[in-house]
Amino acid sequence: MTMDDLYQEIILDHYRRPKNRAPALDGEDVHVHHSNPLCGDELDLRLRVRDGRIDGLVFDGEGCSISQASASAMTDAVLERDLDDALELAEDFRLLMHGTPATRPDDLRDGVVFEGVARFPVRVKCALLGWMAVRDAIETYLAGASDHAVTYDD
Amino acid sequence: MTMDDLYQEIILDHYRRPKNRAPALDGEDVHVHHSNPLCGDELDLRLRVRDGRIDGLVFDGEGCSISQASASAMTDAVLERDLDDALELAEDFRLLMHGTPATRPDDLRDGVVFEGVARFPVRVKCALLGWMAVRDAIETYLAGASDHAVTYDD
Amino acid sequence: MTIDVATVRKQYPTLQQEVDGRRLVYLDSAASSQTPEAVLDAMDGYYRRLRANVERGVYRLSEEATARYEASRHRLAAFVGAPSPDGVVFTRNVTEAINLVAYSWVRRRLGPGDAVLTTAMEHHANFVPWWHAAQDTGVELRVVPVREDFHLDVEAMGHLLADGRVRFLALGHVSNVLGTINPLSELIALARAANPEVVVLVDGAQAVPHLPVDVAALDVDFYGITGHKMLGPTGIGALIAKPERLEQMPPFLTGGSMILDVSAEHVVWNHPPHRFEAGTPMIAEAFGLHAACDVLDELGMDVVRAHERELVATFLDALGAADGVTVYGPTDPEQRSGAISFAVDGVHPHDLGAMLDSYGVCIRVGHHCAKPLMRWLGVNATARASLYVYNDVDDLAPLLEGIEAARRFFAR
Amino acid sequence: MTIDVATVRKQYPTLQQEVDGRRLVYLDSAASSQTPEAVLDAMDGYYRRLRANVERGVYRLSEEATARYEASRHRLAAFVGAPSPDGVVFTRNVTEAINLVAYSWVRRRLGPGDAVLTTAMEHHANFVPWWHAAQDTGVELRVVPVREDFHLDVEAMGHLLADGRVRFLALGHVSNVLGTINPLSELIALARAANPEVVVLVDGAQAVPHLPVDVAALDVDFYGITGHKMLGPTGIGALIAKPERLEQMPPFLTGGSMILDVSAEHVVWNHPPHRFEAGTPMIAEAFGLHAACDVLDELGMDVVRAHERELVATFLDALGAADGVTVYGPTDPEQRSGAISFAVDGVHPHDLGAMLDSYGVCIRVGHHCAKPLMRWLGVNATARASLYVYNDVDDLAPLLEGIEAARRFFAR
Ligand SMILES: Cc1ncc(COP(=O)(O)O)c(C=O)c1O
């Protein structure tokens, strides 16, 4: 296990030049805040839904390269998807982090390169942060609410 | 360390034919009850004082051979002594149990044969029970009381 | 399958020793068991290769130590059929496991008008915490008596439950003095019939080392375990709980690892089981306990039980036939484990213990931390010989020899 | 006298390992120290020769194990200058030692109108127990702030004490994040001036491994210690107390060994320290802690301190000169120990930790169980390198190399 197993070039690209990173979103329907207090990772995710589709999605936050890059790759993979579809994809990513091969590698887009993180148990939480946040945002939306905060344990 | 180091013939004699063992004492001034709950040793000691002297002393109780024999030997050694003198002798025995040679071996009488018990730490409490009881009885008497109970820890 | 004791014994360094030229005969496993090489190796592996703190390191030593520490939790959960690894809280010993429940459940939820039911057969570890909690809270402590046949008095228990005020039942699985195996399902059903909401804790200290145990099947809320009696190291035990019970409980010990966030204004507790593991845990000990579960499972708990049942039958027959020996405990080997309490006429247990020691035989004497039971037996102390996987019929002769020698020695 | 690090290192099996062909550089002793052979041997000696329960056996194994267990208590008392071995209570770790006081002193004696004073520099182990007790009792929790120079704000502390309602002071001896050595005598005198009856607890987790400590001279009521940071095993720590304080306290955990008598009607608690050691203790661990005290005394605590002071000066100079590195903590080596927290511009501590791991360097990253302090520093996490007897100047180069590599790797 070397630095390169963990930090693929694509991951570093997302970290250095994140996609859909912004502190606000026009017409936002839901805002969730997720954190891994034991790592010090913090993430704000804002979601806009139109016709059951993810119409807008931005993240903001502070944390290690893995958490920030994974959130960036996540936004890229789920934007424009139906809510149900996005939830399914988030589950696919979660299983990937627990060692199960992805069933929809193409749809995960750059998310697949995080596969190697599964071998670094303490970093799995970091990679999951964005995906768990989008899942929560969708569920919060479906429940009719607009705000939610979640704190993970170690 | 063999059985014979611990159980000298004199000790077994005191155990089989204890001296001054009785459930009551005419004209008793003080009665104390001491126990080692962790061993299950129990001892009742009754004291009669005349002119600052131990005029009567009997013990009763239940326990291992060491505790019963030591109480028997103790009564033999302190009967007829002045209270102060008996207290001193009890201290001599206590030190003996902690490995210090006796300063008054002759006065301790059969008490000296318990010297070997010092090498069996868990049995020291047993050998001390009678001596601690007589000390307590005298101190209880000197304090003007007539009854006292003490429970030892392990 | 049976146990090949000669092979097993080779795994226990202490048993290779001689005492005054005699083979060491260890008959005190109910107090603490011997430790096999595999358990020592597991701890050594931690100290020599993976020595680091757990739960928060980002370097490999710590990551691997953490993964193995958590693997021990899974291993123990599997070994006792815990409902979930999330319901396995590591503690120092079973005493701490029981106190955790006394503080975070009983003291937090019960009060005047409620009753806690325990039994006269318990080890102090499953008696004093309830007594103490009762003092603090005004809860009533009720005690199921013991019958002449050394079983719990089920009828009396029914009466103690009748008013429906018993909200907590604390029960030993196997008595450390009498060897009695309590009919848990029957007793728990009785309590639940009187109050379906009753919360049940079982002290499994003497059961898990000796019987196949399936905590989920028993359907108890809490089950306590201690490592040093099941071939494991000192310094580790566990509380096995239904995860939903733990969710309902505030923490007991607080500090590092059991919180998510802290400021002067607010604290966010971590989720179970971490909520109940404050500070640096018993890391090496968890590695050792993992190995102990492996050793027992390799033998097979059914086989362990069968071995002990046969052995205890042999010992009971021989002691019953010996002059001046009285055994306290059920006579049917089906209903008891291998802890055998007895008295020898005219010989105080302490003196007996010393004599047996001179024969290289290790037994326990005293009240065995079961004073309420001693009161009921009407004695201050008993002698106790207890059996385990490394004991065999060849351990009987030295025991009988020492007993007979003591009888002669102390005869008046 | 100085430390011959090359010789010392040979005693630590973990440090003989390589990681990806590089020497393992262990800079995380503030989390947990490595364990020398002597400590492993002492525990092995127990498991292989004396394996038996303690405190009540009448056979030789148990008698000797008991004598050695109690000898460990004396050894630790001597090592830290405890007022008396009767004031040494063995616990799992310092977290439990502090909780013992939170339950058996603070919760039992303090109530609304009283205040507990702690500091913003504490490890959660010396913060959350007071927060929790305050929640339960209505006691007020007050927190001494930290100054810009990484020392406690003595002036603010004076104000917090002014109304005389502070009845309990809980103070760390050495900060695990900043390395700050607190001027205990001065701070305690301040508290006693405001209320002569104030009871003082000091968290010595980071002091006892690194400095000569004399608890009696400090004249504190309670002093907490943890074994795994002072070359000892996991699973053992201690509360050092004035014996008269322990006498005044009801027990915390209850069960076997800590009582004299038990019935349904009454319980007689044992005397301290046994009153506070319920159930089977950490026997092997006590043997190991004894050996750890021996190892440290053989080096000499003055020498240990001098070695670390010199080393920390070297590390501070180098880190201060490195590009993009910010150190949090006092700059004067006289006022600090060898725990060095720092940040690297543009590199999240987690990423730094992973990079250093690839260089074989073990450091800790995160909040170090000191969230209140992290809030004050205005960060979510820091990186921390910490030093001990087996560290030397040759550990500096790999650290700097890894930091520089991380800076390049993560540069945007
Ligand atoms: C200052 C301080 N206090 C308390 C603790 C907690 O120690 P333990 O986890 O051994 O209880 C630590 C160690 O993490 C510490 O550094």
Ligand SMILES: Cc1ncc(COP(=O)(O)O)c(C=O)c1O
């Ligand atoms: C039935 C029972 N419960 C509880 C205990 C206490 O175990 P520990 O001392 O490991 O907490 C024992 C052992 O002494 C026991 O036999």
